[in-house]
Each structure stands twice: as C-alpha cells, then as structure tokens.
C-alpha cells in the first residue's frame with residue numbers, strides 16, 4: 690500500500706523538489722499540496738510542473754485532510770507558517786515530516802507533548818542531508834576532546850531564519866557533551882555589534898548569507914597548536930531528497946516526535 694503524502698509549500702525551492710521526489714517514488718502517492726493562496730486547481734495548472742501532475746491544491750489544511758486523507762504532511766514552507774501546520778496536522782491525525790526551520794524551544798516542547806498524546810509519529814529535521822547529519826555527529830564527538838568551537842553556517846541570501854536550524858542543532862548536540870564555557874578573551878568587547886556572532890551557551894555561531902550559496906557549514910575546533918575543521922556542503926536541493934523520502938517511510942512506524950535525523954539513522 691502506498692503512503693499518502695501531502696506537501697505544504699509546493700512552489701518553493703525545496704517543496705518543488707519534494708513534489709518530484711514523491712511523484713517518482715513507487716511506495717508513495719502525492720494526494721494533495723497546501724499553498725497559502727489560490728494559484729490553481731491542481732499542480733498541472735502551474736507552468737513549473739508537467740501537465741501529468743494533476744494533484745489538487747488546497748489553501749485550508751482541514752479541507753485538504755477531509756478530501757484527500759493523507760498519512761503524512763511534508764512541510765517545506767517558512768518559520769511563520771510551520772508551527773501552525775504541524776499542530777493542525779497532528780490534531781487531524783496526520784503525521785508531520787518537517788523540514789522547515791525556525792522553531793522555538795517552547796514550540797518544540799509543545800509539539801512533542803501533542804505527538805505523544807496523539808501517539809503519532811512526527812519528524813522535525815533541521816537538515817535532511819546525510820552528510821550534514823554526519824557532520825553534526827562528528828562535531829559532537831570532536832567537542833568531547835576539543836571544547837573550543839565556533840560554527841560558521843553559510844546559506845543563500847533568500848533564507849529567512851538566522852542562525853540556520855542546522856547551526857542551532859549542531860550547537861545543541863555539542864552542548865550535550867561540553868561543559869559550559871565562554872570562549873575568547875574574558876574581557877573581549879565588540880566594537881561593532883554582532884562581530885563575535887550569536888552566543889549559544891558560550892559557543893559562537895556565525896551566519897553568512899550570499900547569492901550562489903546553497904547550504905554549507907563549517908565547525909571549527911581549536912586546541913593547543915592545532916585546528917580541526919569539519920565541513921559539509923549541500924550543492925543542490927537534491928541532496929536533501931533521500932532524507933525526505935526516508936522520513937516519510939520512518940514516520941509511519943513511529944508514535945512520538947523526533948527532532949533531528951541523527952536520532953533515527
């Protein structure tokens with residue numbers, strides 16, 4: 690039996706890629722997409738998709754679920770819409786697979802409690818690329834031995850949230866193994882605000898935004914007379930798609946929320 694999938698944000702850079710991924714997948718059926726405005730009756734009405742993509746477009750999640758009964762909602766929208774979508778999906782007994790970044794800690798906690806109460810799988814994945822997951826895992830391991838660390842995340846200039854979800858997740862994973870520590874000189878002063886980047890538990894996260902970039906991150910470790918750099922580059926959005934497909938299959942087997950693919954690979 691196919692997994693019935695709906696995608697929120699189908700006209701976006703990630704959403705459009707995910708539409709093709711699900712349409713091509715032999716164990717999945719794309720039953721609906723969710724947009725925030727009327728853009729056509731089906732994806733076939735949009736010049737960016739082939740005429741064979743007769744997947745209905747909805748602007749209301751309740752109607753989408755009532756008419757098309759998806760098993761899974763993949764959300765690739767923006768930080769303003771994603772929390773509401775995730776909550777609505779869980780309340781309608783649809784399992785969310787969330788690639789959108791920008792959740793607050795309080796939102797993650799609330800959604801985790803809701804998924805538990807509903808006994809529904811929910812995956813919130815700040816990064817779907819296997820290389821990025823490995824970069825985070827390796828960084829966590831390295832931080833046990835080299836606790837002085839700075840994160841430089843680099844993304845395209847259309848990104849809305851900073852720091853990136855991956856940058857924050859990396860810092861959270863390192864925090865699990867590193868004693869709190871303020872880095873740099875105890876008396877250092879910024880003569881230009883922001884020069885030292887964002888402060889996460891004493892670790893600094895620097896966000897670079899440039900046209901031409903896709904999604905890249907370096908985790909830099911410094912020790913006595915030595916430096917270690919762990920770097921990952923996503924060069925296109927196809928790099929995320931095997932992770933999206935993996936999550937759609939995995940979330941069907943789960944009964945709670947998981948934040949980060951490193952917990953299920």
Ligand SMILES: NC(=O)c1ccc[n+]([C@@H]2O[C@H](COP(=O)([O-])OP(=O)(O)OC[C@H]3O[C@@H](n4cnc5c(N)ncnc54)[C@H](O)[C@@H]3O)[C@@H](O)[C@H]2O)c1
Pocket residue numbers: 697698699700701702703704723724725765766767768770787788789790791814815816817818929
């Ligand atoms: N987890 C990952 O591996 C990963 C990878 C890339 C991007 N992302 C994240 O995915 C999100 C989307 O990235 P993108 O580059 O595709 O952005 P994008 O701006 O290209 O696309 C976002 C799309 O969402 C749509 N949208 C906005 N509000 C909506 C709503 N209320 N309902 C339905 N659709 C709505 C917009 O119309 C747009 O088409 C971002 O949060 C980004 O950080 C995650």
Ligand SMILES: O=C(O)C1=N[C@H](C(=O)O)CCC1
Pocket residue numbers: 790815816817844845848849852853854855856903904
């Ligand atoms: O393009 C984006 O936006 C990306 N966002 C994610 C993040 O915030 O970590 C993952 C990579 C791409």
